[in-house]
Amino acid sequence: MAIETWAAFVAASAVLLIIPGPTILLVVSYALGQGWRTALPMAVGVALGDFTAMTLSMVGIGALLMASAAVFTALKWLGAAYLVYLGIKLFRAGGTLEAKPRTDATPPLKMMAHAWLVTALNPKSMTFFVAFLPQFIDRHADFLTQMAIFETTFLTLAFANAFGYALVASRARQFVRNPRAIRAFNRAGGTLLVGAGLATAAIRTGN
Secondary structure: OOHHHHHHHHHHHHHHHHOOOHHHHHHHHHHHHHOHHHHHHHHHHHHHHHHHHHHHHHHHHHHHHHHOHHHHHHHHHHHHHHHHHHHHHHHOOOOOOOOOOOOOOOOHHHHHHHHHHHHHOOHHHHHHHHHHHHHHOOOOOOHHHHHHHHHHHHHHHHHHHHHHHHHHHHHOHHHHOOHHHHHHHHHHHHHHHHHHHHHHHHHHHHO
């Protein structure tokens, strides 16, 4: 795998992970209500959930890769369009983060399981991975090696992102409730997603 491909995957994954979704809302809810101690179990649960969804998605992508080059190429085009759609949707999102503090005392293991369930069983997670991952896969390289590298990288970033969100939410509660900050955050993330989708489409055209 070329280092440029891996670096592009890291950059795109970081942008996508930092955008608040159902998983991050859950992390923030626990952190707002129970403080920084929620960071580790929630981050572990998120990483395990992403591992589950990502592995299932990669298995499906691998099957498509073996079945038809044309279908795999079409999937890449659809993935690029999906990234643009997500970017526009995020750019138009409001300035609120709907995360209500969870004040009930919850054991770490239960928090971890909750994070895993929300992350792994969200249908959008697998849809996202199926659309996103093919952009970086080389059909002529070993698929299992690429799968291991991408999963390890993404799960490390997912863990760090969830852990960071929990710490920020527990220490800087006014920020996560500031409509102007969230709106600016969403617009920046949406612009980057649209750019990523258009860049991917341009690469497809160039090839």
